Amino acid sequence: MPAKSRWIEITEQNPDHSAWYIxxxxxxxxxxxxxxxxARFVDAMAARETRILDAGCGPGRVGARLTALGHxxxxxxxxxxxxxxxxxxxxxxxxxxxxxAEMDLSLHGITDGFDVVFSAGNVMTFLAPSTRRxxxxxxxxxxxxxxRVVIGFGAGRDYEFDDFFADAxxxxxxxxxxxxxxxxxxxxxxxxxxxxxxxxxxS
Numbered sequence: 001m002p003a004k005s006r007w008i009e010i011t012e013q014n015p016d017h018s019a020w021y022i023x024x025x026x027x028x029x030x031x032x033x034x035x036x037x038x039a040r041f042v043d044a045m046a047a048r049e050t051r052i053l054d055a056g057c058g059p060g061r062v063g064a065r066l067t068a069l070g071h072x073x074x075x076x077x078x079x080x081x082x083x084x085x086x087x088x089x090x091x092x093x094x095x096x097x098x099x100x101a102e103m104d105l106s107l108h109g110i111t112d113g114f115d116v117v118f119s120a121g122n123v124m125t126f127l128a129p130s131t132r133r134x135x136x137x138x139x140x141x142x143x144x145x146x147x148r149v150v151i152g153f154g155a156g157r158d159y160e161f162d163d164f165f166a167d168a169x170x171x172x173x174x175x176x177x178x179x180x181x182x183x184x185x186x187x188x189x190x191x192x193x194x195x196x197x198x199x200x201x202x203s
Contacts, residue, residue: 002101003128005078010126018081022059037182038120039065041195042150046071046116053114053142055100055135056123060086060093067093074110076103101131103138113144118151120182124164125157132159136171140200149173152182152195161194173198 004012011017029035039062042052048070054063057075059082067073067090074094077083086095096108100123105111117139127135139149153159165175176199180191187194 002099002131002134005099005101005127005131007126008078011079011081018079022082022085025059025061035061036065038062038118038152039069041182041184042066042116042118043069043071045148045150045197050116051112051114051144053105053117053139055103055117055119055139056121056126057086057095058082058121060090060095062118062120063093063095064090074105074114076100076105100127100135100138103135103142105142113147114142115144115147117142117147117149119149120152122153122157124151124153125159129159132164133167133171136168136173140172143200145200147200148176149198150195151198152193155192155194164194164196168196168198169201172201174201 025035043066046052050071052066052071052073054073054075057063057077060075063073063075074096075086076096076098078097078099080097083095083097096105124132143149155161168175175196177197178187179185179195180187180193182195
């Protein structure tokens with residue numbers, strides 16, 4: 001049994017947290033905020049009807065947009081409340097409740113691999129530190145040959161970027177491209193955000 005993610009610890013301490021998180025993005029959408037940056041990034045990497053895994057999908061904001069753009073998307077999240085919201089609001093996408101540290105989609109009848117596996121929204125920083133390498137290895141195991149993993153998260157969240165790259169290497173992933181934002185800004189040593197494109201080692 002893997003250690004509980006920080007997200008689960010937060011929701012156990014505050015049962016209203018998931019509802020707050022869902023409402024937060026509804027409020028931002030109502031304000032006209034641009035919430036599609038991650039989806040534009042991933043879509044630019046992918047031909048139509050690409051198989052895409054949204055790892056840590058939350059209430060489905062990015063995965064649903066990618067479905068609307070013509071991709072075959074599966075979203076996975078550990079929080080049943082977020083998956084319920086995603087399934088209710090975005091029924092055209094496949095949503096699965098699973099801890100990323102134990103993710104094996106074949107147990108849910110999903111046996112085809114993915115061309116892109118992505119994780120946005122600081123998901124990596126909400127994991128239990130002891131499970132980070134397991135999560136990255138699970139992402140790799142769900143890739144098709146030549147597939148890519150895309151991960152974005154912010155600095156100052158108890159996960160140093162150098163540690164992330166070390167964990168990725170240990171999980172069989174190598175860095176292909178590193179940026180500092182979803183709108184393709186260059187990455188520098190003092191960047192406050194990272195978007196890393198990774199490929200399976202040796203592929």
